[in-house]
Amino acid sequence: DAGVTQSPTHLIKTRGQHVTLRCSPISGHKSVSWYQQVLGQGPQFIFQYYEKEERGRGNFPDRFSARQFPNYSSELNVNALLLGDSALYLCASSFRLAGGISSYEQYFGPGTRLTVT
Amino acid sequence: QKEVEQNSGPLSVPEGAIASLNCTYSDRVSQSFFWYRQYSGKSPELIMSIYSNGDKEDGRFTAQLNKASQYVSLLIRDSQPSDSATYLCAVREGSGYALNFGKGTSLLVTP
Numbered sequence: 001d002a003g004v005t006q007s008p009t010h011l012i013k014t015r016g017q018h019v020t021l022r023c024s025p026i027s028g029h030k031s032v033s034w035y036q037q038v039l040g041q042g043p044q045f046i047f048q049y050y051e052k053e054e055r056g057r058g059n060f061p062d063r064f065s066a067r068q069f070p071n072y073s074s075e076l077n078v079n080a081l082l083l084g085d086s087a088l089y090l091c092a093s094s095f096r097l098a099g100g101i102s103s104y105e106q107y108f109g110p111g112t113r114l115t116v117t
Numbered sequence: 118q119k120e121v122e123q124n125s126g127p128l129s130v131p132e133g134a135i136a137s138l139n140c141t142y143s144d145r146v147s148q149s150f151f152w153y154r155q156y157s158g159k160s161p162e163l164i165m166s167i168y169s170n171g172d173k174e175d176g177r178f179t180a181q182l183n184k185a186s187q188y189v190s191l192l193i194r195d196s197q198p199s200d201s202a203t204y205l206c207a208v209r210e211g212s213g214y215a216l217n218f219g220k221g222t223s224l225l226v227t228p
Contacts, residue, residue: 033215033216035216041220042220042221044218045215048214055213055214058215092216104149104214106151108161110159110160
């Protein structure tokens with residue numbers, strides 16, 4: 001089975017611009033989470049979506065938004081880019097076991113490396 | 118602020134030795150704990166998950182959890198140079214789904 005896919009792989013943007021990052025979860029996974037990882041730090045939680053609804057939001061400004069589509073793929077949007085938004089953006093997918101029991105294991109995609117100049 | 122703490126390293130061990138990676142967390146209600154491996158320039162890869170006190174073994178990896186001490190560790194037996202990477206400890210926050218990560222420990226296995 002294919003793993004989590006993300007596009008694009010790399011992106012260079014200018015301050016003030018807008019960016020859209022895309023993610024497709026593992027087949028059968030209905031939950032997608034987004035994380036930001038800056039160099040030397042662990043990933044920081046941005047959003048989680050399950051069944052197209054936002055289920056969690058991290059401590060990020062309103063410039064960050066996301067959505068999940070009926071096919072469970074997801075987009076992360078960042079407006080008014082700042083130099084500090086330069087980071088590796090990671091998408092992770094997870095699933096629920098039979099009977100509605102949650103599996104909290106999250107599997108990461110390869111990431112999108114965003115550089116803001 | 119809920120914290121997940123790891124020694125940044127680098128931790129250097131000779132090939133064939135046991136590498137011991139440690140992690141402490143501040144949120145007492147945390148129930149789920151994960152270890153990820155991240156090679157330079159790559160994304161994190163899930164190695165182990167542990168939910169109950171005690172040890173959980175998977176191949177050369179053993180995760181240990183002590184909720185009373187708020188401590189989780191990862192042991193890597195028969196360390197190989199290919200194990201050289203950054204190891205991230207992650208804790209699921211309360212009843213939510215977000216993972217709270219430590220900064221990671223850099224492991225170097227020398228031939």
